[in-house]
Amino acid sequence: MTEVRFSHVRKSFGSVIALAGLDLDIKSGDFVSLLGPSGSGKTTTLNLLAGLHAADSGDILIGDKRVNDLSPDRRNIAMVFQNYALYPHMTVFENIAFPLRARGRGFAEAEIQKKVKGVAESLGVASLLARYPKELSGGQQQRIALGRAMVREPGVFLLDEPLSNLDARLRIRMRRDIKALHDRIRSTIVYVTHDQAEALTMSTKIAVFDQGELQQYGSPNEIYHRPLNMFVANFVGEREINFIAGQLQAVEGIPTFIAPGLSLPVNAEERWCSLEPRDAVLGIRTEAIFARPTAGSETVGLVEQVELVGPELVAYVKIGESQLSCRAELSSELRSGDRVHLTFDPAHFHFFDPQTTASLAGSTK
Amino acid sequence: MSYKRAILARGLGTFVLNCVIVFFALAPLLWGFSSSIKPTDQILKVPPEIIPSEVTFAHYRTLIENDVFRYMGNSAIVSAATVLLCLGIGTFAGYALSRFAFRGRNFVMVVVVTVMSIPIAALLVPTYTLIANIGLLDTRTGLVLLYTAYELPIVIWIMLGYFNTIPRQLEHAAMIDGYSRFETLRRVILPLTGPAMIASGLFVLTSAWNDFVVAVVMTSGQAVRTLPVAVYFYLGFFGREWGPLLAASMVSMAPIILIFILFQKYFVSGVTGGSVKG
Numbered sequence A: 001m002t003e004v005r006f007s008h009v010r011k012s013f014g015s016v017i018a019l020a021g022l023d024l025d026i027k028s029g030d031f032v033s034l035l036g037p038s039g040s041g042k043t044t045t046l047n048l049l050a051g052l053h054a055a056d057s058g059d060i061l062i063g064d065k066r067v068n069d070l071s072p073d074r075r076n077i078a079m080v081f082q083n084y085a086l087y088p089h090m091t092v093f094e095n096i097a098f099p100l101r102a103r104g105r106g107f108a109e110a111e112i113q114k115k116v117k118g119v120a121e122s123l124g125v126a127s128l129l130a131r132y133p134k135e136l137s138g139g140q141q142q143r144i145a146l147g148r149a150m151v152r153e154p155g156v157f158l159l160d161e162p163l164s165n166l167d168a169r170l171r172i173r174m175r176r177d178i179k180a181l182h183d184r185i186r187s188t189i190v191y192v193t194h195d196q197a198e199a200l201t202m203s204t205k206i207a208v209f210d211q212g213e214l215q216q217y218g219s220p221n222e223i224y225h226r227p228l229n230m231f232v233a234n235f236v237g238e239r240e241i242n243f244i245a246g247q248l249q250a251v252e253g254i255p256t257f258i259a260p261g262l263s264l265p266v267n268a269e270e271r272w273c274s275l276e277p278r279d280a281v282l283g284i285r286t287e288a289i290f291a292r293p294t295a296g297s298e299t300v301g302l303v304e305q306v307e308l309v310g311p312e313l314v315a316y317v318k319i320g321e322s323q324l325s326c327r328a329e330l331s332s333e334l335r336s337g338d339r340v341h342l343t344f345d346p347a348h349f350h351f352f353d354p355q356t357t358a359s360l361a362g363s364t365k
Numbered sequence B: 001m002s003y004k005r006a007i008l009a010r011g012l013g014t015f016v017l018n019c020v021i022v023f024f025a026l027a028p029l030l031w032g033f034s035s036s037i038k039p040t041d042q043i044l045k046v047p048p049e050i051i052p053s054e055v056t057f058a059h060y061r062t063l064i065e066n067d068v069f070r071y072m073g074n075s076a077i078v079s080a081a082t083v084l085l086c087l088g089i090g091t092f093a094g095y096a097l098s099r100f101a102f103r104g105r106n107f108v109m110v111v112v113v114t115v116m117s118i119p120i121a122a123l124l125v126p127t128y129t130l131i132a133n134i135g136l137l138d139t140r141t142g143l144v145l146l147y148t149a150y151e152l153p154i155v156i157w158i159m160l161g162y163f164n165t166i167p168r169q170l171e172h173a174a175m176i177d178g179y180s181r182f183e184t185l186r187r188v189i190l191p192l193t194g195p196a197m198i199a200s201g202l203f204v205l206t207s208a209w210n211d212f213v214v215a216v217v218m219t220s221g222q223a224v225r226t227l228p229v230a231v232y233f234y235l236g237f238f239g240r241e242w243g244p245l246l247a248a249s250m251v252s253m254a255p256i257i258l259i260f261i262l263f264q265k266y267f268v269s270g271v272t273g274g275s276v277k278g
């Protein structure tokens, strides 16, 4: 039972503000991803939690205990580093056993043997125990690093971009392995990544960071379907979201989004929809716009580029001043230069305030 | 075909060149060694014999009769103590400079570099006065302290550079695994610094073992005389007797050569240790 709490935690390096007042509550057993672009303060957050950096102000709590003044070895945490940080002069066995041999842990040699073997077996690296780290592939090193963190059964696991040095296939497999690991051991996990797909597939909660500030904290579903601002909407998702600047206004009593070449009725159930005209930015993901060569809607655009994406196509369509990415069926055989009709799924409209970039949906909550 | 021949020719050329270099480097040594085991009347014979027809250890016996073991012992004690002291202090200093941002760090680094670039000759007079004042003239301790003072900056610098190539994450990992900063240093970082320690250790050892200038200024008695100084005095004592003189040269060179051969592998990897991540 180990929850983690940051309250008003600030950290700067010289004039660079790495973390500007972080408040974050992590429940026991949660798998929380810290997601954000490079330099957004994710690693800093993790290092503060690990005790590798000292916070300038604010409190960090691990299970009810304020740990600001505890050294890393007294925080009951384990960490997996981006470059694995395996000890090069020790065998795999010794690497995994290292945390057990620390002063004050007092494990008997037989117990160490048993624990290390158990962990190695559960990670499928039992045959590698006698090797040195440099004799292992990247994926194997990764597993050893995980094993070294697991062997102590810590309250909190910290992982700093643990998959970013692996090739794409292996990364996807390791995602599932780590998730399975979490399902099995049920420890609290704090996982740093800049890869939104990793965050979405593995986490129970995602904390999105930008420029040292927490942008949104919620379940993957919330983060994906109800982004609180334009940054989150754009950062999460396989490809960039389409932003269209325009106006919300009532047309014949129906709230409608108007932009050059576009006039889209909005789901009137949305509570925030007033009939007052106002400037707004529509954010809509690729998968919520469908392009067809045949007539089907009044919205017509010109295909500029087509990509084959697995089972379907993604077409980049020029409409008014904007270029929108949309889905299209493989059989439609779109070419650049084709005229297409676009249908929009109003259930996936996200409206933002062009000044504050905050979501209009969030503002009335 | 002609391509292969070109490669062959180049290989041959390199080989010949290497042979020439080896000859120039080793010929004096070999000649010196062979002369040191020739009877006196054979040494100056023309043409000289590279492989002596008659072998004698008389010259070495002469050296032993003239206390060579004591001088070797002095040199060994002084050199070993200097190496230990330099590595002991230099390792910790290099680690601190590499890992901690403390006030005055830049100043310390500048001092280290500056001291490295002052020629020993310029320091002789002031250090002589200093050593005389604290009563360490004519002692091995005095020599050890001076050598350490002269060589420490380079050791600090080599160690600092090497620590900088060791990722910090290793220490962080060990600290999170439950080890204190000192334990981390002992169990994780120091075992990785072997090559740098050997490289700087060999460097210090050679300078301390070979030093003549400092030793001849700071010592006068026979009790603490080191080997290079002894060789110099043999020169006056034996005059033009090449046999004992060459034997003395051999005796003073052999230990260093032996140690270099023993540690050669590590020495090379230590020198390149900064550039290649291991």
Ligand SMILES: Nc1ncnc2c1ncn2[C@@H]1O[C@H](COP(=O)(O)OP(=O)(O)O)[C@@H](O)[C@H]1O
Pocket: A013, A016, A017, A018, A036, A037, A038, A039, A040, A041, A042, A043, A044, A045
């Ligand atoms: N040790 C440090 N010294 C100086 N600046 C740092 C240090 N660590 C991080 N920073 C700065 O703090 C900001 C956040 O960094 P970091 O937490 O590493 O970002 P992320 O892990 O999200 O890429 C960056 O602007 C980075 O340059």
Ligand SMILES: [Mg+2]
Pocket: A039, A042, A043, A044
């Ligand atoms: Mg980072």
